Amino acid sequence: MRHTPHYLMTDPDEVKRLIRANAWATFVSPASTGLVASHYPAILDEEADGITIISHFGRPDEVLHELGEHEVLVIIQGPHDYVSPSWYAPGEVVPTWNHVTAHLYGTPEILGDEENYAMLARLTDHFEDHRPEGRHLHEDEAGTRRLAKGTVGLRMRVDRFDARAKLSQNKAPDVAANVIARLDASNPGLAEEMRRVHPPQPPM
Template sequence: MRHTPHYLMTDPHEVRRLIRQHPWATFVSPTNQGLIASHYPVLVEDGDALSIVSHFGRPDEVLHELGQHEVLVIIQGPHDYVSSSWYEPGDLVPTWNHVTAHLYGIPEILSDEENYQMLSRLTDHFEQHQPGGRSLSEDEAGTRRTAKGTVGLRIRVTRFDARAKLSQNKSTDVASNIVAHLESRNPELADEMRRAHMGR
């Protein structure tokens, strides 16, 4: 990402929060055949170190050469266009506000049992919010057979590069006006802007 020191997110807890709120991730691998990208949900693991787990549908693990090299995992949080009409007169350059994290690490392949447990946690995590949510345990034999079509992985994040570009370069009045315009169409981004500007 562009080197913008005043937008840096350096707190791992904030990166964890971003991943939890936006678990749909893009995995990018520099393979012998060139760059390969795939998209899968991720879970943040408990513990002091930043670590995520996920799964790939076969044969993506072969295409990505999983475990052979570092991969990039992109977490895209809330984002939106910011019109210059929301600024003070004469300030004509619009922008795009966003919260984004790039995570780096070498994937570790999970055993079949670890993969099934991870898939169960992943499913339970998302099903808990659904009316009449389901669980893999309702048909363990059948879901274990389906799980064989996937490969589980863990990435212990060795480094991350994260940005919260939220109009920190604007005055409090202008930032408040931007928040007001975003409130109805992108309330999550408006909330992130409020968080970023509270400490000013």
């Protein structure tokens, strides 16, 4: 990503927050056949040190990615949207795109069958626990264990990350406030991210 110092997100806790809120990830591998990309859910392993994610690949994606043989790039995309220059002062004509994005780098560890099943159950619980009629793998363990054989689980400790929160930090407070107000109706998630870096100004 473009290196712009005031957009850099260097706090690991902020990267963790981004991952928690945005579980759909893009995995990119420099395989011997060329670049390969796949999309899977990824969640934090909250019990691990540092930033560690867990996920799974559907077979045969793990072969295409040569999973576990090299470093991969995992892209976490948070809220993002087009910002119109019509939201700025009269005469400004250059638009932009605000976003929160993290690039995570590491070499995945392939999970064994039992660890993979436990990870799949954990992944399912992550999304089902808050639902009033959520369902869980243990309700049909025999059937879900058969289906699990079509997946390969992974755990990846993040060795390094490159993250950006481009949220109109280069704009005056009143301009940023107007952008937030415009986004409140169309993209409240991005508006909330902007409020984190543009707290409301106290009344004069």
